[in-house]
Amino acid sequence: MALEVQGLTAGYGPVTVLRGLGFRAEAGRITCLMGRNGVGKSTFLKALMGLIPVGTGTITLDGVALQGLPAHQVPKRGLAYVPQGRRLFGPLTVAENLAVGGLVRGNDPAVLERVLDLFPRLRDRLAQVAGTLSGGEQQMLAIARALCLEPKVLLLDEPTEGLQPSIIALIQEAVVVLKGQGVAVVLVEQRVDAVLRLADRVAFMVAGRVEEVRDTRGLAADDPAFRTYVGV
Amino acid sequence: MAFGPFLLLALMEGLVTAAVLALAAAGLSLVFGVMRVVNVAHGEFYMLGAVLAWAVTGMIPGPAALTFLAALIIAPVLVAALAAVADGLILKRLNYDPEATIVATIGLLYILQQAALSLYGPNANPVPAPFEWRIQLPWFGYSGYKLFVVLAALAVLLALWTFLSRTRAGLIMRATQVDRMTAQAFGINVDRVYMGTFALGAGLAALAGVLVVPIQQAQYLMGHDPLLLSFIVVIIGGLGSLRGTLVAAVVIGLSDGVISMFFSPTLAKIxxxxLVAMVLVLRPQGLFGARA
Known part of the structure:
Protein backbone atom coordinates (compact mmCIF):
# COMPACT_ATOMS: atom_id res chain seq x y z
CA MET A 1 0.00 0.00 0.00
CA ALA A 2 1.33 3.41 -0.93
CA LEU A 3 0.12 6.95 -1.15
CA GLU A 4 1.73 8.64 -4.15
CA VAL A 5 1.63 12.33 -4.99
CA GLN A 6 3.09 13.77 -8.19
CA GLY A 7 3.30 17.33 -9.47
CA LEU A 8 0.62 18.62 -7.06
CA THR A 9 -0.42 22.26 -7.21
CA ALA A 10 -3.02 23.69 -4.83
CA GLY A 11 -3.81 26.84 -2.87
CA TYR A 12 -6.45 29.22 -1.65
CA GLY A 13 -8.27 31.10 -4.39
CA PRO A 14 -5.71 32.96 -6.52
CA VAL A 15 -2.84 32.13 -4.12
CA THR A 16 -0.88 29.02 -5.12
CA VAL A 17 0.78 27.36 -2.11
CA LEU A 18 1.80 23.91 -3.39
CA ARG A 19 3.93 24.10 -6.52
CA GLY A 20 4.48 20.75 -8.19
CA LEU A 21 4.83 18.73 -4.98
CA GLY A 22 5.92 15.10 -5.10
CA PHE A 23 5.57 12.76 -2.12
CA ARG A 24 5.31 9.11 -1.16
CA ALA A 25 4.10 7.38 2.04
CA GLU A 26 4.12 3.62 2.59
CA ALA A 27 2.25 1.19 4.83
CA GLY A 28 3.88 0.57 8.21
CA ARG A 29 6.17 3.58 7.90
CA ILE A 30 6.16 7.00 9.48
CA THR A 31 7.00 9.84 7.12
CA CYS A 32 7.56 13.24 8.67
CA LEU A 33 7.02 16.51 6.88
CA MET A 34 9.32 19.29 8.02
CA GLY A 35 9.83 22.84 6.86
CA ARG A 36 9.65 26.44 7.95
CA ASN A 37 6.33 28.14 8.66
CA GLY A 38 4.34 28.85 5.52
CA VAL A 39 5.98 26.29 3.22
CA GLY A 40 2.65 24.49 2.78
CA LYS A 41 2.74 21.51 5.16
CA SER A 42 -0.82 21.95 6.49
CA THR A 43 -2.05 22.98 3.05
CA PHE A 44 -0.64 19.72 1.66
CA LEU A 45 -2.59 17.64 4.20
CA LYS A 46 -5.78 19.59 3.39
CA ALA A 47 -5.20 19.01 -0.32
CA LEU A 48 -4.78 15.27 0.30
CA MET A 49 -8.14 15.27 2.12
CA GLY A 50 -9.85 17.19 -0.71
CA LEU A 51 -10.57 20.10 1.64
CA ILE A 52 -9.03 22.61 -0.76
CA PRO A 53 -9.21 22.41 -4.55
CA VAL A 54 -6.29 20.80 -6.35
CA GLY A 55 -5.00 22.41 -9.55
CA THR A 56 -2.74 20.00 -11.38
CA GLY A 57 -0.99 16.77 -10.40
CA THR A 58 -2.12 13.39 -9.12
CA ILE A 59 -2.83 11.80 -5.74
CA THR A 60 -3.17 8.03 -5.80
CA LEU A 61 -3.72 5.43 -3.09
CA ASP A 62 -2.82 1.92 -4.27
CA GLY A 63 -2.99 3.26 -7.82
CA VAL A 64 -6.53 4.67 -7.42
CA ALA A 65 -6.81 8.42 -8.11
CA LEU A 66 -8.05 10.58 -5.23
CA GLN A 67 -7.65 14.06 -6.69
CA GLY A 68 -10.92 15.65 -7.75
CA LEU A 69 -13.03 13.52 -5.39
CA PRO A 70 -15.52 15.46 -3.23
CA ALA A 71 -14.02 15.90 0.25
CA HIS A 72 -16.57 13.60 1.87
CA GLN A 73 -15.52 10.73 -0.41
CA VAL A 74 -11.83 10.85 0.55
CA PRO A 75 -12.16 9.25 4.03
CA LYS A 76 -14.09 6.39 2.45
CA ARG A 77 -10.92 5.58 0.47
CA GLY A 78 -8.91 5.17 3.68
CA LEU A 79 -7.45 8.57 4.56
CA ALA A 80 -7.96 10.03 8.04
CA TYR A 81 -6.93 13.48 9.18
CA VAL A 82 -6.04 14.95 12.57
CA PRO A 83 -6.00 18.69 11.91
CA GLN A 84 -3.79 21.24 13.61
CA GLY A 85 -5.60 22.61 16.66
CA ARG A 86 -7.64 19.35 16.90
CA ARG A 87 -10.92 20.84 15.60
CA LEU A 88 -13.05 18.59 17.78
CA PHE A 89 -16.81 18.86 17.75
CA GLY A 90 -16.63 20.74 21.05
CA PRO A 91 -20.29 20.72 22.16
CA LEU A 92 -20.61 16.98 21.39
CA THR A 93 -19.62 14.31 23.91
CA VAL A 94 -16.52 12.15 23.57
CA ALA A 95 -18.71 9.20 22.51
CA GLU A 96 -20.44 11.34 19.89
CA ASN A 97 -17.11 12.57 18.51
CA LEU A 98 -15.97 8.97 18.17
CA ALA A 99 -19.30 8.08 16.55
CA VAL A 100 -18.75 10.79 13.92
CA GLY A 101 -15.30 9.29 13.32
CA GLY A 102 -16.85 5.86 12.80
CA LEU A 103 -19.66 6.96 10.47
CA VAL A 104 -17.83 5.83 7.35
CA ARG A 105 -17.21 2.33 8.74
CA GLY A 106 -20.70 1.94 10.23
CA ASN A 107 -19.51 2.44 13.83
CA ASP A 108 -18.26 -1.10 14.40
CA PRO A 109 -18.11 -1.66 18.22
CA ALA A 110 -14.96 -3.79 17.83
CA VAL A 111 -13.13 -0.88 16.18
CA LEU A 112 -14.22 1.44 18.98
CA GLU A 113 -12.91 -1.03 21.57
CA ARG A 114 -9.52 -1.18 19.83
CA VAL A 115 -9.32 2.61 19.72
CA LEU A 116 -10.25 2.92 23.41
CA ASP A 117 -7.63 0.30 24.27
CA LEU A 118 -5.08 2.60 22.65
CA PHE A 119 -6.34 5.61 24.65
CA PRO A 120 -7.86 4.08 27.84
CA ARG A 121 -8.21 7.50 29.46
CA LEU A 122 -11.02 8.29 27.02
CA ARG A 123 -13.01 5.28 28.18
CA ASP A 124 -13.84 7.07 31.45
CA ARG A 125 -14.78 10.26 29.64
CA LEU A 126 -17.25 8.95 27.05
CA ALA A 127 -20.18 10.98 28.37
CA GLN A 128 -18.12 14.15 28.87
CA VAL A 129 -18.52 17.10 26.52
CA ALA A 130 -15.38 17.18 24.32
CA GLY A 131 -14.81 20.91 24.76
CA THR A 132 -14.34 20.43 28.51
CA LEU A 133 -11.48 17.90 28.21
CA SER A 134 -7.89 18.90 28.99
CA GLY A 135 -5.63 19.77 26.05
CA GLY A 136 -3.94 16.38 26.12
CA GLU A 137 -7.21 14.49 26.31
CA GLN A 138 -8.56 16.57 23.43
CA GLN A 139 -5.56 15.59 21.32
CA MET A 140 -6.05 11.91 22.22
CA LEU A 141 -9.70 12.25 21.21
CA ALA A 142 -8.76 13.92 17.92
CA ILE A 143 -6.48 10.97 17.08
CA ALA A 144 -8.97 8.39 18.38
CA ARG A 145 -11.74 9.95 16.28
CA ALA A 146 -9.57 9.58 13.18
CA LEU A 147 -8.72 5.98 14.08
CA CYS A 148 -12.42 5.06 14.20
CA LEU A 149 -12.18 5.35 10.40
CA GLU A 150 -9.73 2.42 10.39
CA PRO A 151 -7.49 4.38 8.03
CA LYS A 152 -4.85 3.08 5.67
CA VAL A 153 -3.18 6.49 5.82
CA LEU A 154 -3.22 8.71 8.92
CA LEU A 155 -2.38 12.39 8.47
CA LEU A 156 -1.30 14.10 11.71
CA ASP A 157 -0.74 17.87 11.73
CA GLU A 158 1.51 18.79 14.67
CA PRO A 159 -0.27 16.48 17.14
CA THR A 160 2.04 17.23 20.08
CA GLU A 161 2.03 21.01 19.78
CA GLY A 162 1.67 22.66 23.19
CA LEU A 163 1.28 19.43 25.17
CA GLN A 164 3.06 18.31 28.34
CA PRO A 165 5.82 15.66 27.99
CA SER A 166 3.82 12.79 29.54
CA ILE A 167 0.98 13.28 27.03
CA ILE A 168 3.44 13.64 24.16
CA ALA A 169 4.94 10.28 25.14
CA LEU A 170 1.48 8.66 25.17
CA ILE A 171 0.66 10.00 21.73
CA GLN A 172 4.03 8.96 20.31
CA GLU A 173 3.52 5.45 21.70
CA ALA A 174 0.16 5.29 19.97
CA VAL A 175 1.70 6.40 16.67
CA VAL A 176 4.31 3.63 16.93
CA VAL A 177 1.55 1.07 17.60
CA LEU A 178 -0.30 2.26 14.50
CA LYS A 179 2.85 1.92 12.44
CA GLY A 180 3.12 -1.66 13.70
CA GLN A 181 -0.44 -2.27 12.55
CA GLY A 182 0.53 -1.32 9.00
CA VAL A 183 -0.89 2.20 8.89
CA ALA A 184 1.02 4.71 6.74
CA VAL A 185 1.55 7.69 9.02
CA VAL A 186 2.23 11.16 7.63
CA LEU A 187 3.31 13.42 10.46
CA VAL A 188 3.86 17.17 10.37
CA GLU A 189 6.32 17.76 13.18
CA GLN A 190 8.73 20.61 13.98
CA ARG A 191 10.72 19.05 16.83
CA VAL A 192 13.88 17.33 15.65
CA ASP A 193 14.09 14.93 18.63
CA ALA A 194 10.56 13.65 17.98
CA VAL A 195 11.25 13.23 14.27
CA LEU A 196 14.42 11.24 14.88
CA ARG A 197 12.69 9.03 17.47
CA LEU A 198 9.56 8.28 15.43
CA ALA A 199 10.10 8.71 11.73
CA ASP A 200 11.45 6.34 9.13
CA ARG A 201 11.85 9.14 6.61
CA VAL A 202 11.77 12.91 6.60
CA ALA A 203 10.50 14.98 3.68
CA PHE A 204 11.84 18.53 3.83
CA MET A 205 9.56 21.12 2.25
CA VAL A 206 10.52 24.45 0.75
CA ALA A 207 8.09 26.87 -0.94
CA GLY A 208 5.35 24.36 -1.67
CA ARG A 209 7.57 21.51 -2.83
CA VAL A 210 9.36 18.57 -1.24
CA GLU A 211 12.97 19.56 -1.69
CA GLU A 212 14.73 16.55 -0.17
CA VAL A 213 13.75 13.19 1.35
CA ARG A 214 16.08 11.60 3.90
CA ASP A 215 16.05 8.29 5.69
CA THR A 216 16.29 8.91 9.46
CA ARG A 217 18.84 6.10 9.87
CA GLY A 218 22.13 7.88 9.95
CA LEU A 219 20.50 11.28 10.36
CA ALA A 220 21.74 13.15 13.45
CA ALA A 221 20.16 16.03 15.31
CA ASP A 222 22.95 18.33 14.16
CA ASP A 223 22.60 17.37 10.50
CA PRO A 224 22.83 20.48 8.28
CA ALA A 225 19.50 19.53 6.66
CA PHE A 226 17.60 20.58 9.79
CA ARG A 227 19.31 23.97 9.83
CA THR A 228 18.83 24.46 6.11
CA TYR A 229 15.18 23.50 5.85
CA VAL A 230 13.78 24.06 9.33
CA GLY A 231 16.13 26.66 10.82
CA VAL A 232 16.98 24.75 14.00
CA MET B 1 -65.95 37.78 33.44
CA ALA B 2 -63.84 38.09 36.63
CA PHE B 3 -60.11 38.82 36.42
CA GLY B 4 -59.00 35.24 37.22
CA PRO B 5 -60.88 33.47 34.42
CA PHE B 6 -60.04 36.33 32.07
CA LEU B 7 -56.32 35.81 32.83
CA LEU B 8 -56.71 32.04 32.37
CA LEU B 9 -58.28 32.62 28.96
CA ALA B 10 -55.46 35.00 28.02
CA LEU B 11 -52.85 32.46 29.09
CA MET B 12 -54.55 29.69 27.09
CA GLU B 13 -54.62 31.90 23.99
CA GLY B 14 -50.98 32.75 24.66
CA LEU B 15 -50.08 29.07 24.86
CA VAL B 16 -51.60 28.47 21.42
CA THR B 17 -49.57 31.38 20.01
CA ALA B 18 -46.47 30.01 21.75
CA ALA B 19 -47.01 26.53 20.31
CA VAL B 20 -47.32 27.73 16.71
CA LEU B 21 -44.46 30.16 17.17
CA ALA B 22 -42.20 27.53 18.68
CA LEU B 23 -42.66 25.29 15.63
CA ALA B 24 -42.00 28.07 13.12
CA ALA B 25 -39.07 29.49 15.11
CA ALA B 26 -37.52 26.03 15.60
CA GLY B 27 -37.28 25.74 11.81
CA LEU B 28 -35.66 29.17 11.49
CA SER B 29 -33.27 28.43 14.33
CA LEU B 30 -32.30 25.05 12.88
CA VAL B 31 -31.51 26.55 9.47
CA PHE B 32 -29.38 29.29 10.99
CA GLY B 33 -27.71 26.95 13.49
CA VAL B 34 -26.60 24.33 10.98
CA MET B 35 -26.24 26.38 7.76
CA ARG B 36 -25.55 29.90 9.10
CA VAL B 37 -28.25 31.07 6.69
CA VAL B 38 -30.71 33.77 7.84
CA ASN B 39 -33.76 32.65 5.93
CA VAL B 40 -35.90 35.73 5.30
CA ALA B 41 -38.33 33.60 3.25
CA HIS B 42 -39.18 31.44 6.29
CA GLY B 43 -42.57 33.10 6.81
CA GLU B 44 -43.53 32.23 3.23
CA PHE B 45 -43.06 28.53 3.95
CA TYR B 46 -45.50 29.03 6.84
CA MET B 47 -47.92 30.74 4.44
CA LEU B 48 -47.52 27.96 1.87
CA GLY B 49 -48.33 25.38 4.55
CA ALA B 50 -51.61 27.16 5.28
CA VAL B 51 -52.49 27.68 1.61
CA LEU B 52 -51.68 24.07 0.72
CA ALA B 53 -53.77 22.90 3.68
CA TRP B 54 -56.70 24.81 2.18
CA ALA B 55 -56.02 23.23 -1.22
CA VAL B 56 -55.62 19.68 0.13
CA THR B 57 -58.73 19.81 2.35
CA GLY B 58 -60.68 21.17 -0.63
CA MET B 59 -59.47 18.51 -3.06
CA ILE B 60 -59.74 15.38 -0.95
CA PRO B 61 -63.29 14.20 -0.23
CA GLY B 62 -64.18 12.82 3.18
CA PRO B 63 -64.73 13.87 6.77
CA ALA B 64 -62.96 17.00 8.04
CA ALA B 65 -60.67 15.04 10.39
CA LEU B 66 -59.42 12.85 7.54
CA THR B 67 -58.83 15.68 5.07
CA PHE B 68 -57.07 17.71 7.75
CA LEU B 69 -54.85 14.76 8.61
CA ALA B 70 -53.96 14.49 4.91
CA ALA B 71 -53.12 18.21 4.88
CA LEU B 72 -50.96 17.80 7.99
CA ILE B 73 -48.83 15.27 6.10
CA ILE B 74 -48.97 16.46 2.48
CA ALA B 75 -48.48 20.24 2.94
CA PRO B 76 -45.25 20.08 5.01
CA VAL B 77 -43.82 17.40 2.70
CA LEU B 78 -44.54 19.49 -0.42
CA VAL B 79 -43.11 22.64 1.19
CA ALA B 80 -40.02 20.71 2.34
CA ALA B 81 -39.53 19.43 -1.22
CA LEU B 82 -39.85 22.97 -2.57
CA ALA B 83 -37.29 24.17 -0.02
CA ALA B 84 -34.90 21.39 -1.05
CA VAL B 85 -35.18 22.56 -4.67
CA ALA B 86 -34.63 26.19 -3.60
CA ASP B 87 -31.55 25.10 -1.68
CA GLY B 88 -30.07 23.39 -4.73
CA LEU B 89 -30.97 26.17 -7.17
CA ILE B 90 -30.14 29.21 -5.02
CA LEU B 91 -28.30 28.71 -1.73
CA LYS B 92 -25.83 26.06 -2.88
CA ARG B 93 -24.85 28.19 -5.88
CA LEU B 94 -24.03 31.01 -3.48
CA ASN B 95 -21.88 28.60 -1.46
CA TYR B 96 -24.11 29.44 1.54
CA ASP B 97 -22.41 32.83 1.90
CA PRO B 98 -24.19 34.46 4.89
CA GLU B 99 -24.65 37.91 3.30
CA ALA B 100 -25.54 36.70 -0.19
CA THR B 101 -28.13 34.25 1.14
CA ILE B 102 -29.94 37.02 3.04
CA VAL B 103 -30.44 38.90 -0.24
CA ALA B 104 -31.33 35.68 -2.06
CA THR B 105 -33.96 34.66 0.51
CA ILE B 106 -35.51 38.16 0.31
CA GLY B 107 -35.89 37.45 -3.41
CA LEU B 108 -37.33 34.01 -2.64
CA LEU B 109 -39.81 35.64 -0.25
CA TYR B 110 -41.24 37.79 -3.05
CA ILE B 111 -41.24 34.94 -5.58
CA LEU B 112 -43.23 32.68 -3.23
CA GLN B 113 -45.56 35.46 -2.14
CA GLN B 114 -46.36 36.58 -5.68
CA ALA B 115 -46.71 32.99 -6.86
CA ALA B 116 -49.26 32.44 -4.08
CA LEU B 117 -51.09 35.63 -5.07
CA SER B 118 -51.19 34.54 -8.72
CA LEU B 119 -52.24 30.95 -8.12
CA TYR B 120 -54.28 31.25 -4.92
CA GLY B 121 -55.61 34.81 -5.11
CA PRO B 122 -55.85 37.66 -2.61
CA ASN B 123 -58.74 36.30 -0.52
CA ALA B 124 -58.49 34.74 2.92
CA ASN B 125 -60.05 31.27 2.94
CA PRO B 126 -61.07 29.23 5.95
CA VAL B 127 -60.18 25.61 6.57
CA PRO B 128 -62.59 23.74 8.84
CA ALA B 129 -61.16 22.43 12.10
CA PRO B 130 -60.83 18.63 12.10
CA PHE B 131 -63.15 18.41 15.09
CA GLU B 132 -65.51 20.75 16.96
CA TRP B 133 -65.04 19.57 20.53
CA ARG B 134 -65.31 22.20 23.21
CA ILE B 135 -63.91 21.95 26.69
CA GLN B 136 -66.37 23.42 29.15
CA LEU B 137 -64.68 25.15 32.07
CA PRO B 138 -66.75 26.65 34.94
CA TRP B 139 -66.27 30.17 33.52
CA PHE B 140 -66.13 29.67 29.74
CA GLY B 141 -65.94 27.09 26.99
CA TYR B 142 -62.70 26.64 25.08
CA SER B 143 -61.89 25.16 21.68
CA GLY B 144 -60.62 21.60 21.93
CA TYR B 145 -58.79 22.16 18.63
CA LYS B 146 -56.67 24.93 20.14
CA LEU B 147 -55.56 22.58 22.90
CA PHE B 148 -54.82 19.99 20.21
CA VAL B 149 -52.53 22.56 18.53
CA VAL B 150 -50.57 22.95 21.78
CA LEU B 151 -50.23 19.18 22.25
CA ALA B 152 -49.35 18.59 18.58
CA ALA B 153 -46.62 21.26 18.69
CA LEU B 154 -45.21 19.76 21.89
CA ALA B 155 -45.17 16.29 20.31
CA VAL B 156 -43.41 17.57 17.17
CA LEU B 157 -40.82 19.50 19.20
CA LEU B 158 -40.17 16.42 21.34
CA ALA B 159 -39.76 14.35 18.16
CA LEU B 160 -37.37 16.98 16.77
CA TRP B 161 -35.31 16.93 19.96
CA THR B 162 -35.19 13.12 19.87
CA PHE B 163 -34.18 13.22 16.21
CA LEU B 164 -31.36 15.68 16.84
CA SER B 165 -30.01 14.08 20.01
CA ARG B 166 -30.64 10.37 19.50
CA THR B 167 -30.33 9.54 15.81
CA ARG B 168 -27.43 9.16 13.38
CA ALA B 169 -28.88 11.86 11.11
CA GLY B 170 -29.19 14.21 14.08
CA LEU B 171 -25.57 13.54 15.05
CA ILE B 172 -24.48 14.35 11.48
CA MET B 173 -26.45 17.61 11.57
CA ARG B 174 -24.95 18.63 14.91
CA ALA B 175 -21.41 17.79 13.78
CA THR B 176 -21.93 19.84 10.61
CA GLN B 177 -23.29 22.68 12.73
CA VAL B 178 -20.09 22.75 14.81
CA ASP B 179 -17.51 22.49 12.01
CA ARG B 180 -18.41 22.08 8.34
CA MET B 181 -14.84 21.37 7.14
CA THR B 182 -14.04 18.76 9.77
CA ALA B 183 -17.40 17.09 9.15
CA GLN B 184 -16.40 16.64 5.50
CA ALA B 185 -13.10 15.09 6.60
CA PHE B 186 -15.15 12.38 8.32
CA GLY B 187 -17.22 11.50 5.28
CA ILE B 188 -20.21 13.76 5.88
CA ASN B 189 -21.78 15.07 2.67
CA VAL B 190 -22.34 18.64 3.83
CA ASP B 191 -24.34 19.66 0.76
CA ARG B 192 -26.82 16.90 1.49
CA VAL B 193 -27.00 17.87 5.17
CA TYR B 194 -27.72 21.48 4.21
CA MET B 195 -30.44 20.47 1.79
CA GLY B 196 -32.06 18.26 4.43
CA THR B 197 -31.81 20.97 7.07
CA PHE B 198 -33.37 23.62 4.84
CA ALA B 199 -36.17 21.21 3.93
CA LEU B 200 -36.74 20.29 7.58
CA GLY B 201 -36.82 23.95 8.65
CA ALA B 202 -39.32 24.79 5.91
CA GLY B 203 -41.40 21.70 6.76
CA LEU B 204 -41.65 22.81 10.40
CA ALA B 205 -42.83 26.27 9.32
CA ALA B 206 -45.36 24.69 6.97
CA LEU B 207 -46.60 22.40 9.75
CA ALA B 208 -47.16 25.46 11.93
CA GLY B 209 -49.09 27.03 9.05
CA VAL B 210 -51.31 23.96 8.68
CA LEU B 211 -52.03 23.84 12.41
CA VAL B 212 -52.94 27.52 12.56
CA VAL B 213 -55.16 27.69 9.49
CA PRO B 214 -58.42 26.51 11.16
CA ILE B 215 -57.91 29.36 13.65
CA GLN B 216 -56.65 32.12 11.33
CA GLN B 217 -57.62 31.40 7.67
CA ALA B 218 -55.15 31.06 4.79
CA GLN B 219 -54.00 34.26 3.09
CA TYR B 220 -51.03 35.04 0.87
CA LEU B 221 -49.65 37.79 3.16
CA MET B 222 -49.92 35.78 6.38
CA GLY B 223 -46.16 34.99 6.51
CA HIS B 224 -45.05 38.43 7.73
CA ASP B 225 -46.05 38.21 11.41
CA PRO B 226 -44.66 34.70 12.01
CA LEU B 227 -41.38 35.73 10.35
CA LEU B 228 -41.02 38.76 12.62
CA LEU B 229 -42.04 36.82 15.73
CA SER B 230 -39.77 33.88 14.79
CA PHE B 231 -36.81 36.24 14.53
CA ILE B 232 -37.77 37.74 17.90
CA VAL B 233 -37.94 34.26 19.43
CA VAL B 234 -34.64 32.98 18.02
CA ILE B 235 -32.80 36.19 18.95
CA ILE B 236 -34.08 36.00 22.53
CA GLY B 237 -33.59 32.23 22.80
CA GLY B 238 -30.22 32.18 21.03
CA LEU B 239 -29.75 31.39 17.33
CA GLY B 240 -29.35 27.65 16.84
CA SER B 241 -30.56 26.66 20.33
CA LEU B 242 -33.69 24.51 20.31
CA ARG B 243 -34.12 24.84 24.09
CA GLY B 244 -33.79 28.62 23.87
CA THR B 245 -36.29 28.73 21.01
CA LEU B 246 -38.86 26.83 23.06
CA VAL B 247 -38.40 28.98 26.19
CA ALA B 248 -38.49 32.24 24.21
CA ALA B 249 -41.58 31.11 22.27
CA VAL B 250 -43.41 30.43 25.53
CA VAL B 251 -42.37 33.83 26.95
CA ILE B 252 -43.34 35.71 23.79
CA GLY B 253 -46.51 33.67 23.22
CA LEU B 254 -47.82 34.05 26.77
CA SER B 255 -46.96 37.75 26.99
CA ASP B 256 -48.57 38.26 23.57
CA GLY B 257 -51.74 36.49 24.76
CA VAL B 258 -51.99 38.37 28.05
CA ILE B 259 -51.01 41.84 26.81
CA SER B 260 -53.17 41.54 23.69
CA MET B 261 -56.21 40.62 25.77
CA PHE B 262 -55.76 43.15 28.59
CA PHE B 263 -54.29 46.02 26.56
CA SER B 264 -53.72 45.75 22.79
CA PRO B 265 -51.93 43.48 20.29
CA THR B 266 -49.83 46.47 19.15
CA LEU B 267 -48.49 46.98 22.67
CA ALA B 268 -47.61 43.26 22.80
CA LYS B 269 -45.51 43.62 19.61
CA ILE B 270 -43.86 46.81 20.92
CA LEU B 275 -37.23 42.78 24.76
CA VAL B 276 -35.21 41.88 21.65
CA ALA B 277 -33.38 45.21 21.89
CA MET B 278 -32.56 44.52 25.55
CA VAL B 279 -31.30 41.02 24.78
CA LEU B 280 -29.14 42.33 21.92
CA VAL B 281 -27.59 44.92 24.23
CA LEU B 282 -27.20 42.84 27.39
CA ARG B 283 -26.74 39.30 26.03
CA PRO B 284 -26.19 39.35 22.26
CA GLN B 285 -25.88 35.57 21.98
CA GLY B 286 -29.43 35.16 23.39
CA LEU B 287 -30.53 33.44 26.59
CA PHE B 288 -29.29 29.97 25.58
CA GLY B 289 -27.00 30.69 22.62
CA ALA B 290 -23.26 29.98 22.65
CA ARG B 291 -20.99 33.01 22.83
CA ALA B 292 -19.29 33.60 19.46
Missing part, protein backbone atom coordinates in the same frame (compact mmCIF):
# COMPACT_ATOMS: atom_id res chain seq x y z
CA UNK B 271 -42.85 45.11 24.17
CA UNK B 272 -41.54 42.03 22.33
CA UNK B 273 -39.40 44.27 20.12
CA UNK B 274 -38.11 46.12 23.19
Missing amino acids: LATL
